[in-house]
Amino acid sequence: MHIREADNETISPSxxxxxxxxxxxxxxxxxxxxxxxxxxxxxxxxQGEGEAFxxxxxxxxxxxYGLAARMCGQEAADDLTQDVFLKALDAxxxxxxxxxxxxxxxxxxxxxxTAINELRQRKRRRQMMGPSxxxxxxxxxxxxxxxxxxxxEEPYRLTAQNELQQAVNEVLEMLTExxxxxxxxxxxxxxxxxxxxEVLNCxxxxxxxxLVRAREAFAEKFRExxxxxxxxxxx
Amino acid sequence: xxxRQCRERMNLYLAEAxxxxxxxxxxxxxxxxxxxxxxxxxxxxxxxxxxNLSAPTPSEDLSTRIKAAARVQLRQSEAQMRPAYYLKVAAxxxxxxxxxxxxxxxxxxxxRQALAPPTAPAEMTRAAERQPAVAGIPTLPALKTALAKPExxxxxxxxxxxxxxxxxxxxxxPQPEASPPALAGPETSGVEESMTTEPIEEKLIGPGxxxxxxxxxGQMMRTAEVRSARPPNYxxxxxxxxDSGSELSLANTDAAQAAQVELAGRTLVGTVVANAxxxxxxREAIIESDETMLTLTTSAPGSLIEVTARDGExxxx
Numbered sequence: 337m338h339i340r341e342a343d344n345e346t347i348s349p350s351x352x353x354x355x356x357x358x359x360x361x362x363x364x365x366x367x368x369x370x371x372x373x374x375x376x377x378x379x380x381x382x383q384g385e386g387e388a389f390x391x392x393x394x395x396x397x398x399x400x401y402g403l404a405a406r407m408c409g410q411e412a413a414d415d416l417t418q419d420v421f422l423k424a425l426d427a428x429x430x431x432x433x434x435x436x437x438x439x440x441x442x443x444x445x446x447x448x449x450t451a452i453n454e455l456r457q458r459k460r461r462r463q464m465m466g467p468s469x470x471x472x473x474x475x476x477x478x479x480x481x482x483x484x485x486x487x488x489e490e491p492y493r494l495t496a497q498n499e500l501q502q503a504v505n506e507v508l509e510m511l512t513e514x515x516x517x518x519x520x521x522x523x524x525x526x527x528x529x530x531x532x533x534e535v536l537n538c539x540x541x542x543x544x545x546x547l548v549r550a551r552e553a554f555a556e557k558f559r560e561x562x563x564x565x566x567x568x569x570x571x
Numbered sequence: 572x573x574x575r576q577c578r579e580r581m582n583l584y585l586a587e588a589x590x591x592x593x594x595x596x597x598x599x600x601x602x603x604x605x606x607x608x609x610x611x612x613x614x615x616x617x618x619x620x621x622x623n624l625s626a627p628t629p630s631e632d633l634s635t636r637i638k639a640a641a642r643v644q645l646r647q648s649e650a651q652m653r654p655a656y657y658l659k660v661a662a663x664x665x666x667x668x669x670x671x672x673x674x675x676x677x678x679x680x681x682x683r684q685a686l687a688p689p690t691a692p693a694e695m696t697r698a699a700e701r702q703p704a705v706a707g708i709p710t711l712p713a714l715k716t717a718l719a720k721p722e723x724x725x726x727x728x729x730x731x732x733x734x735x736x737x738x739x740x741x742x743x744x745p746q747p748e749a750s751p752p753a754l755a756g757p758e759t760s761g762v763e764e765s766m767t768t769e770p771i772e773e774k775l776i777g778p779g780x781x782x783x784x785x786x787x788x789g790q791m792m793r794t795a796e797v798r799s800a801r802p803p804n805y806x807x808x809x810x811x812x813x814d815s816g817s818e819l820s821l822a823n824t825d826a827a828q829a830a831q832v833e834l835a836g837r838t839l840v841g842t843v844v845a846n847a848x849x850x851x852x853x854r855e856a857i858i859e860s861d862e863t864m865l866t867l868t869t870s871a872p873g874s875l876i877e878v879t880a881r882d883g884e885x886x887x888x
Contacts, residue, residue, distance in 0.1 A: 386645065390638045397634050398626070405627035414633055421637045422644055501624060523621040529587070544588035551582050555617055 374439040382428055389428070393421055396440060399525065400447045406508065406520045407451035408458075416454060420447045444527070444535040448517055455513060503562040510557050515550035522547055572600040577607045581614055 372391070380388035400420050405413035423446050424431075431442055504524075508516050521532045533543040577600045583589045584597050601608050 386642065389641060393637050393641070394634050397637060398629060401629040401633065402626045410627055413627065414630065414636075417629065417633060418637050418640055422640060425641050425644060426648075500620070501627070504621065504624060519621075523618060524624060524626075526622070541588070544583075544586045547586045548582040548588060551586070551614075551618070554621075555614065558617070 375433050378428070378431060378433070378439050381425075382431075389425060392439065396443055397421065399440070400443060403444065403447045403520060403525055404451055406505065406524050407448075407516065408454050409505065412454060416447075416450055420450050423450065441531055441534045444521070444531075445537070448521070448535055452513055452517070503558070507554060507558045507561060510561075511550060511553055514546050515553055518543060518546040519550040519554055523551070572596045574600075574604060574607055577601070577604065578610060581607075581611055584611075585614060585618065 374392070374395075377388045377392050381392065397417055401413050401417045404416035404420070408416060420443065424443055427446075431439070433439075508520065511519065517536065518532065521527045521535065522529065527535065529540060529543060529547075533540045536543060538546075577597060580589055580593060580597055584594070589597060601611055
């Protein structure tokens with residue numbers, strides 16, 4: 337994480353929150369401080385400063401949403417993201433900074449666990465109730481939706497990026513839970529190996545080993561199911 | 572290095588997991604072998620495609636919604652903590668008032684005379700201990716007990732999560748018993764019971780699913796989630812989030828079923844307490860991660876799951 341120290345160490349967190357929250361009133365101190373360290377915000381939130389937690393939500397909700405969307409699909413990502421932050425709020429008093437283990441890593445850990453729980457619950461539901469009519473059918477040509485999209489509700493043509501995104505998500509669903517987690521965190525969310533290992537609470541070697549297997553599996557399935565989307569020269 | 576070895580190590584190389592002189596050998600082979608070089612390039616391009624994929628974008632109001640939900644949660648948490656806090660304060664005040672009152676009485680010569688003859692301190696104490704409680708003044712042994720043993724049960728909390736009656740009535744599966752039994756924790760105090768028997772929130776989270784959420788002492792959040800499914804495979808899940816380092820015991824209805832409870836990979840406590848009135852069992856009781864999410868799954872409707880969380884000494888890493 338690249339964190340710049342606040343310019344004025346005497347600024348109280350609440351003076352800066354206004355700025356990050358996009359509020360109308362900005363103190364003179366706030367204009368000099370561009371970034372408040374997570375540790376300051378967490379301590380303020382632990383002392384009951386609701387606004388401090390709000391800044392942390394503003395700062396990280398996109399990342400957690402990205403993680404949730406890539407792990408569980410975009411339709412569930414909003415609720416999962418909210419769950420993650422509410423769990424974090426619930427457990428905030430027990431959070432402590434240990435060395436380099438930061439708030440973001442901790443939040444990611446809650447995010448990964450929440451996403452994995454969601455996947456397991458879905459799996460149990462499928463086992464209990466049989467396949468959902470909303471789920472894609474696996475065919476020789478790859479996953480296929482049972483119901484055609486209503487094109488009147490969507491843009492006529494998906495952009496190439498959206499099409500690619502959808503294809504990647506479909507292939508991600510074919511990976512195992514561990515493979516998907518490793519690939520999403522490192523190759524899609526851009527976490528460093530060290531941060532990802534910290535999130536998953538596993539040794540660096542284990543993380544890399546999972547990543548290698550995940551990349552191999554992803555490449556194999558992507559080439560098999562989405563050959564038309566392989567970048568030129570990567571076929 | 573041969574081409575086969577090179578290809579086997581390609582993803583290791585890209586994940587910076589290749590070690591020792593394999594790195595040099597790999598790079599040398601890539602420099603000498605155009606086929607392997609091309610394959611490496613393909614793998615790199617596929618990775619770049621993933622790295623360059625745009626991030627999914629949340630709706631604009633997601634942050635606002637999360638913050639609003641957080642405010643609600645904080646208010647609920649405070650409301651739950653308040654009675655316990657006042658009870659603690661009241662108990663502490665009572666002890667202090669009692670102690671001060673006894674001190675004043677004890678120092679007053681008339682009271683001293685009333686309680687014990689003017690003898691040596693040891694004899695005085697023994698004499699006082701022999702005195703019966705008169706005129707509202709407690710005996711010394713009773714005071715010693717009151718002052719030496721603060722109520723430990725204050726740190727214990729118990730929640731009983733049961734199927735809502737409405738859902739139970741709708742279930743097509745025959746009920747194993749007419750009514751679910753009340754599972755009383757062995758260390759449950761009256762205070763805690765009064766705190767935990769009234770759900771603070773009951774929210775529909777989907778078809779046939781109800782979530783009961785309660786924030787209790789020590790910021791514990793417990794939920795009981797009920798999912799309806801076709802009988803006889805009726806699935807009931809209850810989840811409890813507890814403080815890391817808490818000592819857990821699980822109570823359900825079939826003693827034959829073992830439950831495993833792990834906290835950050837360390838087994839703490841896992842018990843299934845027998846209850847003869849209903850025949851369900853804990854299928855799974857595993858804290859799935861060091862986030863300490865405990866999931867209990869039972870097999871039948873009319874389920875009653877009791878989770879007891881107590882502050883423990885073990886600390887999760």
